[in-house]
Amino acid sequence: MIAIIAAQHNPNQNHLLAALPPEIVARLCEHLELISMPLGDVLYESSGPLQHVYFPTTAIVSLHYVMENGASTEIAGVGNEGVVGIAVFMGGNTTPSLATVQTAGYAYRLKKRWMLEEFNRAGGRRLGAVQNLLLRYTQALMTQISQTAVCNRHHSIEQQLCRWLLLTLDRLPSNELTMTQELIASMLGVRREGITEAAGNLQRASLISYRRGHITVLERSGLESRTCECYHVVKKEFHRLLCAVGNR
Template sequence: MRDSSSGDVPGAGNALLRQAVGLAGEPLLEQVERVQCREGQVLHEPDDVMRHVYFPVDGLVSLLHVMESGNFAETALVGNDGVVGVALVMGGESMPLRAQVHVGGQLCRLRSDVLRQCLVEVPAMQQLFLRYAQTLLTQMGQVAACNRHHTLDQQFSRRLLMSLDRLPLQELRMTQESVAQMLGVRRESVTLAANKLHKAGVIRYSRGLIRVLDRDSLEGLTCECYAVMGRELQRLSRRPVDVRHEGSFVGLRTDGAVKARHAAADGDSEGFANAADGAHGRRRGGDRRHASDRRCRGIAISFPDRRLRTERRKSNPES
């Protein structure tokens, strides 16, 4: 999957990755690699441990519910606005969904352990990715409602608009069969919906290439689900990330020098300072000094068990 011929900056082209690099800096960008994926390629199966997260650039990835019969239906779409692998941000390592490339193209890949460490070292990254997780949950719920209550023509229009919003061009290369699989309907039904839009002059469809000619008309033909998802995405993406307690990402190094730099950057990071002091501080009586400081700041510390004192008095009445 590695695209060895690509020498450009791997962070470009994906809005979420661009924001993440802006918070974490160049060390995160150095861990990103650009890969090329083809249509139909599976990034991970349901319940697979995610070893990488993927940031689409000019491709689309579908998150699919797969049934025991082998049939599947799309529950969410990820493009250049987000990431495949948001479960890692919420404390999980897998999801009961298949991630499958729907429109082939370039994706930026990042190792899962790198992302986890970056989330710990740069607190603002948690906000950024959790906000995207909220938009993804909104999309999943709205798609489920749309598939239940709206016509296939509305669903098809909504799916086209969602795809266009997550691609750099206003055209799509996909087959009617692949769209039918994502929507969980018959191929003939998608053919009828596409022909209606083609005859109305809204789209031009030829040999798997869909070009939108009249976007305003296409938005008028879709249901309210498209607007609901769009408003939520804009609302959360426009809110500034709180960087008052910002840290810095230094890569996968965890030695004492790195922790000491974190402690110097943040005076409240007592845990990092203690780790950097190590055994030398304890031999110099560092633990006693830290305990004294904690008492002055009113932080609770442990005391000997009072039951031991009572038992000692009983065994030695003269004391």
């Protein structure tokens, strides 16, 4: 069974790994471990030491900040475009955020030792290929985090919901999401009633269909017309920074 599952997955399903030169991917593949990520699985706790980095392929991971009273809000999401655990190669080794699986799926796990060895591999005064790529990804992730803060402060719940749906769709192979309104409200840090009203507006406009924790996007262009500029800022920055690596 394990062999069958492994045959259905490839490291190149993660966009960061796919952007690396083949010889580096071949070197990393000796240490990459394909793992299942069940919904709600905790990859690392707030302020806990990080022992691995994770390259999602079909899973989506949510990065949360948890308040002292237990309330939490998503500050960023990571799917097949990125890597979870940037504190490993940024030198901090711990982070105040909490990483949990938002959408079940698979990822490749890499031990801290091998990540640091590859990250620090450079030639002369030039940045190594892995270092260059991951620093650019980190800048793009910082853009997502800062834009999320701006969006939560200045835009309507409906605009925030559209942004969140679009960013999630970008990481999935289909237009269907398994997600309850309660969980979305927790992600966005708003009341469930606000999500219910916003989702109802989108459903009446025939942009989405919602039933028993399943959301189907019927008209993506309609969501894009209703979202705020935050979605486009984040998407443009990821494209600019990560495509620049391949065009060097």
